[in-house]
Amino acid sequence: MLNVGKIEEGFVLDHIKAGKSLSLYEHLQLDKLDCTVAIIKNARSNKMGKKDILKVECDINLLDLDVLAFIDHNITVNVIKDGEIVDKRDLELPKQIRNVIKCRNPRCITSIEQGLPHIFVLADEQKEIYRCKYCEEKYSERGGTLK
Amino acid sequence: MSPLDFTTKELDRLFDLAGDIEKHKEKYAHACEGKILATCFYEPSTRTRLSFESAMTRLGGRVIGFSDAASSSASKGESVSDTIRIISCYADICAMRHPKEGAPMVAAEKSGIPVINAGDGGHQHPTQTLTDLLTIRSLKGRLGGFTIGLCGDLKFGRTVHSLIHALVRYPDIRFIFISPEELKVPDYITDMLRAREIPYEEYMSLEDIMPQLDLLYMTRVQKERFFNEEDYVRLKDFYILDKAKMALARPDMLVLHPLPRVNEISVEVDEDPRAAYFKQAQYGVYVRQALILTLLGLAPQT
Numbered sequence: 001m002l003n004v005g006k007i008e009e010g011f012v013l014d015h016i017k018a019g020k021s022l023s024l025y026e027h028l029q030l031d032k033l034d035c036t037v038a039i040i041k042n043a044r045s046n047k048m049g050k051k052d053i054l055k056v057e058c059d060i061n062l063l064d065l066d067v068l069a070f071i072d073h074n075i076t077v078n079v080i081k082d083g084e085i086v087d088k089r090d091l092e093l094p095k096q097i098r099n100v101i102k103c104r105n106p107r108c109i110t111s112i113e114q115g116l117p118h119i120f121v122l123a124d125e126q127k128e129i130y131r132c133k134y135c136e137e138k139y140s141e142r143g144g145t146l147k
Numbered sequence: 148m149s150p151l152d153f154t155t156k157e158l159d160r161l162f163d164l165a166g167d168i169e170k171h172k173e174k175y176a177h178a179c180e181g182k183i184l185a186t187c188f189y190e191p192s193t194r195t196r197l198s199f200e201s202a203m204t205r206l207g208g209r210v211i212g213f214s215d216a217a218s219s220s221a222s223k224g225e226s227v228s229d230t231i232r233i234i235s236c237y238a239d240i241c242a243m244r245h246p247k248e249g250a251p252m253v254a255a256e257k258s259g260i261p262v263i264n265a266g267d268g269g270h271q272h273p274t275q276t277l278t279d280l281l282t283i284r285s286l287k288g289r290l291g292g293f294t295i296g297l298c299g300d301l302k303f304g305r306t307v308h309s310l311i312h313a314l315v316r317y318p319d320i321r322f323i324f325i326s327p328e329e330l331k332v333p334d335y336i337t338d339m340l341r342a343r344e345i346p347y348e349e350y351m352s353l354e355d356i357m358p359q360l361d362l363l364y365m366t367r368v369q370k371e372r373f374f375n376e377e378d379y380v381r382l383k384d385f386y387i388l389d390k391a392k393m394a395l396a397r398p399d400m401l402v403l404h405p406l407p408r409v410n411e412i413s414v415e416v417d418e419d420p421r422a423a424y425f426k427q428a429q430y431g432v433y434v435r436q437a438l439i440l441t442l443l444g445l446a447p448q449t
Binding site: 105109110111112113114116132134135136137 | 226248267
C-alpha cells in the first residue's frame with residue numbers, strides 16, 4: 001500500500017475514473033503551477049473498484065474547477081484548509097468551456113482562423129449537450145477531441 | 148447572426164418597418180445618405196449580394212466590397228478578424244458571406260460596426276429566413292395559424308431548418324414534411340417539435356397532401372451536398388411542382404422557394420397567382436432595407 005501524506009491547503013479530487021487523472025492534470029493546467037501535486041493512479045475503491053485521486057496543494061482560489069464537471073461530474077471535490085476537509089463541492093456543468101475541446105467540424109471557422117479560441121456552449125443541460133459557439137456543431141466523443 | 152437573435156416583438160417591428168418601406172419608398176430614399184455598406188463575400192452569391200446592394204442603394208447609401216475570396220486579401224491569407232478590423236475603418240455596416248461556419252460571428256466579435264450574416268456555409272442564412280417570414284406575413288396577413296408544407300431536400304437545406312426554428316415561435320403552426328427517405332428532416336428538428344408539442348407529419352408524396360396546405364415551401368436538391376452523382380441524379384427531380392399538382396391545392400395556397408430553382412417548380416406555375424417566389428425576392432430587399440436601418444440606428448422611432 002502506497003501512502004501519500006495529507007495536504008494543508010488545496011484540493012483532493014477523489015473518485016476520478018481510473019486512468020483519467022493525467023488528462024485532468026493537463027486540463028486543470030497543473031503543470032503551470034509551482035506546487036505539490038500527487039497523482040494517485042488505480043487506488044482501491046469500494047465504490048468503483050479502481051479509481052484515481054489527485055491531490056493539489058495550492059491556494060483554493062487558484063483553480064478553475066468548471067472544466068471538471070464537463071469531463072466527469074462524478075468526481076468528488078474536497079476542499080482542504082489547515083489539513084481538514086472544509087467543503088465538498090458539487091460540480092455543475094459549466095455554461096461555457098474554452099479551449100478544452102476542439103471543434104472537429106472541417107467547415108467551422110475555428111479550423112482556419114488563427115488564434116481563435118475553441119469555445120463550446122452548454123446547449124442542453126439535461127442531455128449535457130455542448131455546441132461549438134461558432135458553427136453549433138454538437139460535441140461528441142467522435143466529433144470533437146480533448147485537446 | 149441567426150434569425151433567432153431577434154425576439155418575435157423585434158421581428159414585428161422590423162417587418163412593420165419593411166412594410167412601411169414597401170408603401171412609402173420615397174420616404175426612405177435618402178435615409179442612409181452618407182453611409183457605406185461593405186459587402187464582404189468570400190464566396191460568390193450574386194443574388195444575395197445584389198439584394199444587399201439594392202437595399203443600401205435604395206436607402207441612398209453607398210456600397211463597397213468584394214464578391215469572392217480571390218479578389219480579397221483572404222487569398223493572401225488574411226484572417227477574418229483582421230479583415231473586419233480594416234473594413235470597420237472603411238464602412239458603417241457590413242454584410243458578410245463566408246464558406247466557413249461561424250465566420251460572421253468572429254467578425255462581429257472583432258468589429259466596430261454591425262455585421263450581418265449573409266450566409267455562412269451550411270450553417271445559417273438569416274436574411275433568407277427574414278425574407279421568408281416577411282413574405283408570409285405580408286401575403287397571408289399573419290405569422291401563425293397555418294399548415295405549411297416543406298418539400299424537397301429537408302436534410303441539408305439550411306433555409307428549411309432556419310425557417311422551422313423561426314416559425315415554431317408562432318402559434319398554431321402545423322408542419323408537413325415532404326421528402327424522399329434519404330432527404331428527411333434531421334432528428335434534432337423532429338425531436339425539438341415533439342418536445343414543444345408542435346404537430347408535424349412526414350410524407351413522400353406531394354399530391355396527397357396538397358389540398359391541406361396553406362403554404363408550400365419548395366427547395367432545390369443541391370448537387371454540392373452529394374457524394375455521388377448517382378444519388379443526386381436519382382433525387383434531383385423527385386418532386387416537380389406543375390399545373391396538375393397546383394390544381395389540387397387550395398385557391399389561396401402560396402408557393403415559396405428560396406431560389407434559384409432548377410426543375411422542382413415547372414415554369415408553367417410561374418403565371419399562377421399563387422406563385423409567390425418572385426415576390427419573395429422583392430420582399431428580400433425590403434427586409435434588408437429594414438435591417439440596415441435598424442442596425443444603423445436610423446429606423447424611425449415608433
